[in-house]
Amino acid sequence: MYDFMFHYDRKPESMTILPLAPEYLKTHEKSLNKIIELMNGGEVNLLRGLALRDLNLKILLPKNNVITEMSEQEFHKPAFYLDRFRNFIANKKPVRLTVTRHMQNGETIFAGNILVSFEDYRVFENAGEEGDFWVELNLKEYGKSYY
Secondary structure, eight states: OOEEEESTTTTTEEEEEEESSSSSEEEEOOOOOOOOEEEEEEEEEOOBOOOOOOEEEEEEEEESSSSSOOOTOOOHHHHHHHHHHHHHHHHSOOEEEEEEEEESSSOOEEEEEEEEEEEEEEEEEOOOTTEEEEEEEEEEEEESSSO
């Protein structure tokens, strides 16, 4: 079981808890290494450390609360989330993504958080799923600070 939340330093007015765990969460780690071509035709790889991570997730924003485990007070329609995602870009401030992984007995097996920027997102509507929205989010790590 996973919980995904976006927020500005746990301020209640900015907390956005996703109604369902994403279909997937992909993290792309890459280096800042640089290849230098030598005059003799060879190459040298200058090792320069890690680049900022790219994160990609695909989420379902359901039209009703039938398949979520949220209370009626916590549940929001898809337009609420789409508005939040748009504002996360417009605000020009990093957002904290907090991911908590739980066992079925409630024990937390891994929790992580990272400051990210919303780079872009795509919204999909599928025939036969009227009112449900699929969203693919592309995020970029913002700095290397964690708490």
